[in-house]
Amino acid sequence: MTLGQRIKQLRVDKELNQPELAGAMGIEQSYLSKLENDKAFPSDEMFEKLLTALKMTVDDFIKGFDRTYIINHLSKLSFVKQHTEGLTQSNAKYLFKWIIVSSLMIAFGITLYMAGEKSWADASEFRVYYKSMGVVKKDEPLLLFEQDPERLPNDILARVSPETVHLSQKNGDFFVKSVDGGSRYYEYIRGGYTRSKSLNNWLRIIGMFIGVLGVVGLLIEPKIRRLRSIG
Template sequence: MTFGEKLKELRLARNFSQPELAQAAAIEQSYLSKLENDKSLPSNEVFRQLLAALSVELSDLLHCPKLKSDLTRLKQIPDIDAFLSQRQQFTIGQQRRWWYISSALIVIAVTLFYIGQNERLFAQQLYQYQSKGVVLEGEPEAIFNTWIHLMPQGVDRAVKDAKQQEMLLREAIDTRFEASNLGDAVTLEVEGGRRYYEYQQKIVTADTISPWFRIVGVLLFCMGLMGFVLERKMFKHVY
């Protein structure tokens, strides 16, 4: 559809005759006839007068899909050229936002997936320490391990058995798990004396966070790709 055909369509839709519209727009009827037959384009001032007489907004007129084929010619009218330029800039701005958001989603997705691949990153490490019992004042730290070596040479068997029975009765194993390595052994004050904790082993707990990083990474990557696909479809007229 041409501008002249659209102008005539609007005039008839509002039940205007050519003389009536020409009078309302303050132009000659012969000039209006030329416009409707596409023998001329209105000046910017006349174009504004026609829109006012027809009670039509510029945006409503140009949003008509049928006029798309005649837009190149209509750009000779300054108001139309300015409106189309502004609309194009707005469209390009929206297109760039889609592109930036989609790119950001893909970058974040790759980062999260890479982090999720490193399962050791979120695996919790605990250090196990064990104490056999309370060490009394004056006793060496490792009394429960070395008491037999501290017995005088040649001591009676009965004395050794009694000491062994005493140490067995005092034995009360306590296990601690520390988030950091405290060394081969650590001594802590407790009620009645102190406890001597010896390092046993390092325990690595199962990592339950990394799989979620990978899942979220895949989802964001798909969203980023979908954003690029939608951007191409929504703004295909820009390319």
């Protein structure tokens, strides 16, 4: 579409004839006819009058043109040139932020993934484990189940019910705890730090997700650039 075709299109869309638009612009109808037939090119003052008569902004007016035509022809008009330069700078800032954010997402994602992979966020805790083989009834020896199983009667063997508990600190080599039916004798088994893998797994998952989003952002940046250029 040429400049003249655009002027004629807008005049028709607003249901104006040439004399009406020419009168609104304060120019001769013959000059408007030359503009619509691309036999004349408007000055900055004339272009401003055209926009005022059509009640349009520069942005609305140039939306009907190909970007190449705007650069090669319409940029001769100061209003259009300033507008396109402003858009170019705005797009450049937008795309620069897009690239920076995408790159930071990749870096942050990799950092989180490595934190999980190397267990940097070590959610470990100290645990001490004790084990009891069964409930000891009243008047029975506490070490009843610690004896050789071959020497125990069948009724006592039937009561064997191993149970392991863990504490945050060592409570001696053994301790006794009252339970229903008697008491349990807990003997120290082992102690040390145990590591929770769930936190590190989540760090890997979140890190990978953020990193992938960053990569996608960089991959679609050229498309975003083209779309904003067209706009």
